[in-house]
Amino acid sequence: MIEGFDEIVLAWEKHELFYKELYEKKKGNPAEYRRFLSQLNVEDLREEGLVVPDLYDTFEIYGETTPIFDLNTDIAVWKHSRYTPAYLHAHRYFEIVCVVSGHARHRVSGEAVMELQPGDICILPDGVCHSLEVISDDGIVINVMLKKSTFQYTFFDILSSDNLLSRFFQDALLEHKENNYLFFRTGNEEDDTIEYCIKAMFLNYYKHRKYYDKMLKHLVSCLFILLLRNYNKYYIPDKNSQKELKIMRYLQEHYADATLEHAAAYFNYSTSYFSRMVKHNTGCNFTELLVKYRLELACRLLRESRLKVGEICEIIGYRNLEHFNRQFRKEFDRTPTQYRREHRDNVKKDQI
Structure with a gap:
């Protein structure tokens, strides 16, 4: 529990009271609702930044400008106003929608409405x-907005040191498809660290204490790390990405001894069909995908462990050290030993 959060987010703001009245009028007598709308001044509503889809076109594309973002920060954290009418909109920044309590309805472009729950x-x-x-009344949703440059710095900086699965998440957000999004369900966990991060982000932004902008970046990074660390439990793939994610998970568990034949049998497919499916869903054939995964794991072990190159070679599934060195050089234009030395030299420079 974070002291002060509930008191702030549950307090009714002026525009929330207006939206609640609008919602209740619309649920009631249609004639009375039309009479209520007729008494509203469209220009005044626009001036106040209020959204009433039944009166005028509300579609808007929000840019990376004020009042969305303060002049001194690239991250904004707001409470989504309760009872705001659902209206389609887009933005030129990344957004994280976090349900803290109650329920919400979310539609991404033409997809069916998702019923969101806490977590x-x-x-x-x-x-x-x-x-x-x-x-x-108890529906509390926190929106975290990040400028694109900040999102790439925080999220993709974390992903760049991870494995092939990370590329799946990158692609899911960079392909610019109509219904792109990532969906995580975290509310069934006893560990409340993710909820703590979200509430802390809101309070840091709301109170604008000294160094709040730097604290926001650290909290966002922490949230991303927690989501990636526990993606097996939290991530809910859409229909189009389920096959690709299953393939990535298989490689993560069987990288040392995976073969096309064994993988096809694991998924109950013929070898030829599975080979085509892998190519269609990932853009690589099975061997290319396996090599990429093994080499990316080798890079992480070279950076983060003191294991000898020969030991790393065996761990990732290579039986021939010369073959491993040859493939590593082909992919990274340097030997494993050179890669490790360069990484350690860069770390020393950063510490000076």
């Missing part, structure tokens, strides 16, 4: 149309 987190890249509706 659900959606990461949306720039340019994706979506709508969000929170229709209860």
Whole structure:
């Protein structure tokens, strides 16, 4: 529990009271609702930044400018106003939608409405149309907005040191498809670290204490690390990415002894069909995918362990050290030993 969070987010703001009245009028007598709308001044509503889809076109593309972002930070953290009417919009920045309590309805472009529950987190890249509706007094949803440059610095800096699975998450957000997003369900965990990160982000931004912008970047990084570390439990793939994710998970568990024949049998496919499916879903054939995974794991072990090159060679599934060295040089234009030396030299420079 973070002291002060509930008191702030549960307090009713002026525009929330307006939206709640609008919602209740719409649920009631249609004639009375039309009469209520007729009394509203569209220009005043626009001036106040209020959204009433039944009166005027509300679609908007929000840019990386104020009032979304402060002048001194690349990250903004807001509470989503309760009872705001659902309306499609897009933005030129990344957004993380975090449900803290209650329920919310989320639609990404043309997809069916998702019923979100506490602990659900959606990461949306720039340019994706979506709508969000929170229709209860206890519905608390925190929106974390990140400029694209900041998102790439935090999220992709973490991913760059991970394995082939990380590339799957990168591609999911960089392909600029109409319905791109990542969806994590974290509410069933006894560990409340993720919830703590979200609440701490909100309070740091809300109170604007000294160094709050630096604290926000660290908290966002922490959130991403927790999501990636526990992706097996949290990540909910959409229909289009389920096959690719299953292949990545298989490689993560069987990289040392995986073969095309064994993998095809594991998924109950013929070898030829599985080979085509891997190529279609990942852009690489099975051998290329396996080599990439093994070499990326080798890089991590070279950077983070004191294991000898021969030991790393055996761990990742190579039986011939010369063959491993040859493939490593072909991929990275340097030997494993040179790679390790360069990485340690760079670390020493950063510490000076």
